[in-house]
Amino acid sequence: MSDIWSLGIQRLLSRVNSFYRSGSSKSKCKLFLCNAQQIGWIREDTANQLRQYPNVFIEQSDRFILSDHLNTYENRSEAVAKVLNDMRAKDSLKTLRGWRDELYLVKSAYSNPPLFAIERAAASAFGIRKYGAHLNGYVIDDDGTWRMWIGKRSKTKQTFPGMYDNLAAGGLSHDLTPTECMIKECGEEAQIPKELVVGKLKSVGAISNTYEDQDGIHVEGEFIYDLQLPTTFQPNNSDAEMEIFYLWTIPEVKEAIIKDDFKPNCGIVVLDFLIRHGFVTPEQG
Structure with a gap:
């Protein structure tokens, strides 16, 4: 037994x-950063959608960065919410079909100040904790x-x-x-x-x-x-x-x-x- x-x-x-096991998408993911802090991981399926919103998400060689002109909790939350609502209307990401109307705080660590808020159903698309x-x-x-x-x-x-x-x-x-x-x-x-x-x-x-x-x-x-x-x-x-x-x-x-x-x-x-x-x-x- x-x-x-x-x-x-x-x-x-x-x-x-499973994300850390051999054969996962980890090696192909891009980092997701805000205010010079890593807050998540971006797979290629999400990356393909984010490239349509270059004023909000800036792509670099190995990462996506939330644009520097978004420099407060409020304007980051508002900008991300607009993108997600547009994606949801277009049915761009399957996970958004499970929309909860519930906000999660995005932080680089639990004890750190929140950088912005995000719809719960979207957290996995951005690899956010x-x-x-x-x-x-x-x-x-x-x-x-x-x-x-x-x-x-x-x-x-x-x-x-x-x-x-x-x-x-x-x-x-x-x-x-x-x-x-x-x-x-x-x-x-x-x-x-x-x-x-x-x-x-x-x-x-x-x-x-x-x-x-x-x-x-x-x-x-x-x-x-x-x-x-x-x-x-x-x-x-x-x-x-x-x-x-x-x-x-x-x-x-x-x-x-x-x-x-x-x-x-x-x-x-x-x-x-x-x-x-x-x-x-x-x-x-």
């Missing part, structure tokens, strides 16, 4: 970091057995429909801190009462990954939270993003991970939980 487990975990980790907050919800039975709450995504979700997910998770929009985002998602995705969340939610770190698919390059940073819940708690979804919730034992969770049934970034959040709490060690898988 340990060999099967190891191969399954290797497959998961390769999948979530997206941030999210993910919750590992768990219970400990009276006999000491640990179990985790796992959600199954709706079959109508735009991304990864029908796959397993964390109890609650969401992208970090421009107006929320990670903890504010996590509290919001706890209410929206699992209907966890605030009295079970506020003051009990535990920030346990962050992980990052970069993968590539037909929509673009997904550079992700996930802020991770743990929350021990009462055994009497039952999650319910209020925004139709989850189909059902399961309360699984740790062996059941581990089996689902190696069967590739998890949304990949949620799978590594769960793997991080299992490692931190001693359910996965170098000696036993």
